Amino acid sequence: MSLETSEIQNDRSGSVGLVKPQTAVIEQPLKLACGVVLPNHTLVYETYGTLNKNNTNAILICHALSGNHHAAGIYEQDAKPGWWDQYIGPGKPIDSNRFFIICVNNIGSCFGSTGPTSENPETGKPYGADFPPVRARDWVESQRLLMEHLNIDCWAAVVGGSLGGMQAMRWSLEHPDKLQHAVVIASSMKLTAQNIAFNEIARKAIKSDADFCGGNYLQENKIPHQGLALARMIGHVTYLSDELMGQKFGRDLKAGDLLQGKTEPVEFQIESYLNYQGDKFSDFFDANSYILITKMLDYFDLAREYNHDPIAAFSHAQCKFLVVSFSSDWRFSPTRSREITDALIAAGKDVSYIAIDSDHGHDAFLLPNERYQAALGGYLSRLADQLEGAQ
Amino acid sequence: MNHNIDFIKQWIEPESRVLDVGCGDGSLLASIRDQRQVRGYGLEIDPNSIASCVEKGVNVIEQDLNKGLKNFADQSFDTVLMTHTLQALRYPHLVLDEILRIGAKGIVTFPNFGNWRTRAYLSLRGRMPVTKQLAYQWYDTPNIHFFTYDDFEALCKERNIKILHRQFLANGFPDAMLKSVWPNLFTETAVYHLSR
Numbered sequence: 083m084s085l086e087t088s089e090i091q092n093d094r095s096g097s098v099g100l101v102k103p104q105t106a107v108i109e110q111p112l113k114l115a116c117g118v119v120l121p122n123h124t125l126v127y128e129t130y131g132t133l134n135k136n137n138t139n140a141i142l143i144c145h146a147l148s149g150n151h152h153a154a155g156i157y158e159q160d161a162k163p164g165w166w167d168q169y170i171g172p173g174k175p176i177d178s179n180r181f182f183i184i185c186v187n188n189i190g191s192c193f194g195s196t197g198p199t200s201e202n203p204e205t206g207k208p209y210g211a212d213f214p215p216v217r218a219r220d221w222v223e224s225q226r227l228l229m230e231h232l233n234i235d236c237w238a239a240v241v242g243g244s245l246g247g248m249q250a251m252r253w254s255l256e257h258p259d260k261l262q263h264a265v266v267i268a269s270s271m272k273l274t275a276q277n278i279a280f281n282e283i284a285r286k287a288i289k290s291d292a293d294f295c296g297g298n299y300l301q302e303n304k305i306p307h308q309g310l311a312l313a314r315m316i317g318h319v320t321y322l323s324d325e326l327m328g329q330k331f332g333r334d335l336k337a338g339d340l341l342q343g344k345t346e347p348v349e350f351q352i353e354s355y356l357n358y359q360g361d362k363f364s365d366f367f368d369a370n371s372y373i374l375i376t377k378m379l380d381y382f383d384l385a386r387e388y389n390h391d392p393i394a395a396f397s398h399a400q401c402k403f404l405v406v407s408f409s410s411d412w413r414f415s416p417t418r419s420r421e422i423t424d425a426l427i428a429a430g431k432d433v434s435y436i437a438i439d440s441d442h443g444h445d446a447f448l449l450p451n452e453r454y455q456a457a458l459g460g461y462l463s464r465l466a467d468q469l470e471g472a473q
Numbered sequence: 474m475n476h477n478i479d480f481i482k483q484w485i486e487p488e489s490r491v492l493d494v495g496c497g498d499g500s501l502l503a504s505i506r507d508q509r510q511v512r513g514y515g516l517e518i519d520p521n522s523i524a525s526c527v528e529k530g531v532n533v534i535e536q537d538l539n540k541g542l543k544n545f546a547d548q549s550f551d552t553v554l555m556t557h558t559l560q561a562l563r564y565p566h567l568v569l570d571e572i573l574r575i576g577a578k579g580i581v582t583f584p585n586f587g588n589w590r591t592r593a594y595l596s597l598r599g600r601m602p603v604t605k606q607l608a609y610q611w612y613d614t615p616n617i618h619f620f621t622y623d624d625f626e627a628l629c630k631e632r633n634i635k636i637l638h639r640q641f642l643a644n645g646f647p648d649a650m651l652k653s654v655w656p657n658l659f660t661e662t663a664v665y666h667l668s669r
Contacts, residue, residue, distance in 0.1 A: 404527075423534060424544045430490070430512055434527055437535040453520055460527045 097163060098130040098171050098178050101155035103194065108227045112189075118214035121203075125228050126194035127151045127186035130170060131178035133234075139469050140234045141176060141462075142225060142261075143185040144242030144249035147317075147375050148367060150193035153185035154178070168450050175459035180466040181238060189224050190216040190374045198370035199300065211297020211370055218245070218382050222252045226260070238465055239263035243447035244414060245375070248382050251422070254399040255384070263465060264399075265458070267406040268447040270418035271384040271392055271425070277413060280320050281376040284313035288369045297370050310369045311360030318359050323410035323443035327352060392425035402432040404461045406454065408446035409439045434461070476642040476662045478556065481580050484638065484666050485509050489551035492516070492575060494538060494568075495558030499526035502554075506531070516542075539563045542571045550576040557662075559583045561615040566628060572667075573634065579667040585641075587621030587657040588648070606661050622657045629667070638666035 103126050112120045128151045133140060143153050143166065154170035156163050170176045170183055187195040190213060198213040229237070240250040240261045247269025254264045273281075288294060291309025295302045319327075331352040338348030388395035403426050407419035416437055426433040436457045440446040446454070478501070485491060487509045493502045496515025499522070506513045514532045517523050526533035536542075539562060553576030559565045560583050572579040584606050585591075594602035601611040609616065620628075622641070629636055641652040641660035652659040 420544065427514055427534070428546065428549060432512075432532050433514075433534070434532050435534045435536075436523065436527075456524055457527060460524055464528060464530055 096172050097167060098155035100158060101128050101130065101152070101164070102157075103128050103151055105194065106228055106231050108224070108231060110227055112220070112224055112227065114214055114220045115217040116215050120189070120196065120214075123189055123196040123224065124194070124200070125186050125189070125196075125224065127184055127228065128153065128155070128164075129185075130154050130183040131181050133182040133232075134469070134473060136473065137234050138236065138472070139180065139238050139466070140182045140184060140229075140232075142229075142237050142240045142253075143170070143176070143183060144221070144225075144240065144246035145185065145188065145191075146242070146244040146246050147372075147379065148314075148363070149246070150191065151185050151187040151195075152193075154183070166448065168448070169455070169458065175455050176241065176462060177459070177466065180470070181462070184228075184232070186225060186228055188216075188221040190221075190371060190378070192368035192371040197368070198297075198374060199368050208298075208300040209370075210300055213370060213374060215381075216374060216378055218248050218252050218378055219256060221249055221378075222256055225249070225253075226257060229260070235260070237261040237263075238469060239265055239462065241265040241267075242269070243267035244269055244444065245379055245382075248379075248384070251384055254401050254403070255395060258398055258400040261401045263402050263404065263461075265404045265406070265461070266419070266422060267458075268408055268411050268414045268419070268444055269405075269422070270414050271422055272382060272386075273380055274418075278380045280316060280413075281380055284316050285373050285376060287312035287316065288373060291369075294369060297373075299369070305364070306369045307361070307364040310364040310367065310372060311357075313360075313369075313372055314363035314367075315356045315360040318356060320413045321444040323412065323441050325410060325441040326443060329441070331355060392421065393428045396425050396429035396431055399426075399429070399431055403434070404458070405433060405435045406447070406457065407435075407437050408442065408444070408454075409437065410441045411444045411446060413444040476644065478582060478642070478662075478664055479504075480640065481554075481664065481666070482508055484578070484580060485511060485552050487511070490549070492545070492550040492553045494542070494553060494555040494572065495561075496522075496526065496531070496533065497556075498522050499529045499531035499533060501556065502526075502531050503529045505554075538568065542568070542575060545575045547574055548577055552576055552578050552580060554580045556580075556582045557584065560586075560618045560620065563617070565618055565620075566632065569628070569634065570632065573669050577668065578637070580665070581667060582662055582664045583620070583625065584616070585622045585657070585660040585663050586619040587623060588643075588661050589658045592658075622660055622663050625663065625665070629665075633669070635668045636665060637668055638664075640664040 106125045109122050152164040153166040154164040172179045187193040190197045198209045202209045240253045242250045247266035250264040250266050288309040291306035293304040294306040334351040336349040336351050336354040385392040385395040405419050405423045407416035423435040438454045491511045491513040493515040496502050496517050502513045502515045516536045553572040591602040641656045642662040643649050643652040648659040
């Protein structure tokens with residue numbers, strides 16, 4: 083008996099364990115916002131937990147710029163857990179004991195779903211720079227086709243941070259009857275000029291790499307490593323806070339010293355860290371995908387087609403909202419989350435807003451934080467209670 | 474001390490919009506929502522209270538009232554409610570103005586520092602009152618403004634605030650009996666329904 087109890091307790095804070103990605107080929111044509119039609123497309127996704135008998139407990143996790151379908155658990159050949167493993171799992175805030183959780187790699191990205199590295203059926207070569215521009219609404223549409231494929235009529239919740247939150251908001255406007263809750267974390271209704279500026283510097287870094295070859299580097303058997311690494315370094319700085327960088331690295335030196343009379347250069351820890359992050363990123367991410375998805379971020383403007391009136395936009399939503407921000411996030415600042423919240427209140431929608439104190443900058447949405455975990459867990463636990471009560 | 478203020482629900486129209494400024498654990502807002510089918514939002518700053526609201530499914534917005542309520546449009550709510558919070562704010566009079574800018578009507582409750590127990594405590598013991606109603610030591614109390622029923626009435630007059638209803642609450646003897654005769658002396662909690 084006591085053994086059983088301890089097993090259950092372990093289970094509650096555990097991992098979803100070994101996972102395997104699945105592949106769906108969506109045969110329905112997908113007309114993108116730019117007008118181009120993808121006659122079919124491939125989506126790689128993972129699921130955690132079990133779909134209940136009425137198919138009502140499904141949660142869609144929307145990934146951000148560099149994310150993918152591997153949100154939780156581990157692979158047989160790779161012990162590094164998924165990108166949101168802190169938040170998804172048995173007994174975790176997004177509880178795989180209670181919900182059926184789906185995370186899909188979105189089109190235009192580079193982890194197996196149709197994107198710039200896929201073969202263009204018209205040429206037999208990788209799309210490269212010719213992959214059509216994709217908007218957040220195209221991701222939503224593609225996710226809706228996967229939803230049909232999986233026989234789910236309505237999401238219990240659509241959950242996402244950053245660009246993921248933008249998808250959750252877009253879901254609430256495009257398919258108001260297909261989600262009960264939208265959880266919008268560290269997000270924004272549109273990027274600021276400063277945000278667009280950082281994205282453009284990142285794109286410029288990639289395009290300036292001689293190995294970029296105008297985007298057709300795969301055909302030339304080249305990879306613009308340097309440019310992509312630089313783009314990531316720029317991005318990475320903006321996802322952290324000044325305070326955190328100070329605490330983590332300060333002015334610590336990795337090599338050399340600052341005594342007078344020395345000619346060799348020193349290397350600060352932060353330099354070494356950023357170079358490592360940039361190099362690592364350029365090994366697994368695709369440069370064209372980076373350009374495509376940063377442009378998606380820049381173009382996103384939730385209320386554009388509603389006469390730039392967020393209240394008018396959100397008046398179309400039917401779901402309930404949870405909005406979460408982080409104090410030191412300067413890329414998607416708490417002010418942006420407050421704008422979302424205020425528009426939802428003015429539109430008369432159910433919304434709760436939680437402002438989490440954190441010095442982890444924009445990255446905070448991915449990292450452990452007691453209050454954030456409790457808030458997200460508390461919100462979704464109530465939803466699970468309701469769903470289980472209705473069974 | 475918690476007085477039952479369920480009667481304020483009669484002042485709130487069914488299906489109207491209610492903003493509860495300083496909503497605590499969300500109990501009152503949840504019961505107004507369930508009984509009057511209102512669209513309610515609570516503002517709160519305390520993390521534990523916010524968590525309780527989330528558990529109850531009450532719409533709760535994390536917001537520091539001392540930083541203002543400018544994000545809410547004029548007359549965007551039917552009722553703005555504030556229970557036992559006015560005495561804890563930096564500028565109560567400005568918040569009162571804000572309540573009636575945002576809401577067509579306001580409902581405000583506060584502990585009456587003019588109650589005879591409080592007066593007796595201060596005058597006889599010479600120490601700041603620590604009573605059931607005001608259960609804090611002076612140095613760590615959230616209540617930074619001490620005012621009485623009479624003070625509040627004077628403020629309303631000065632700021633041209635209409636008093637639609639007032640209720641005086643007190644428990645026990647003799648307060649419950651005498652609160653209507655001599656409100657400033659026997660009221661423990663004062664409840665006001667206000668408009669411009």
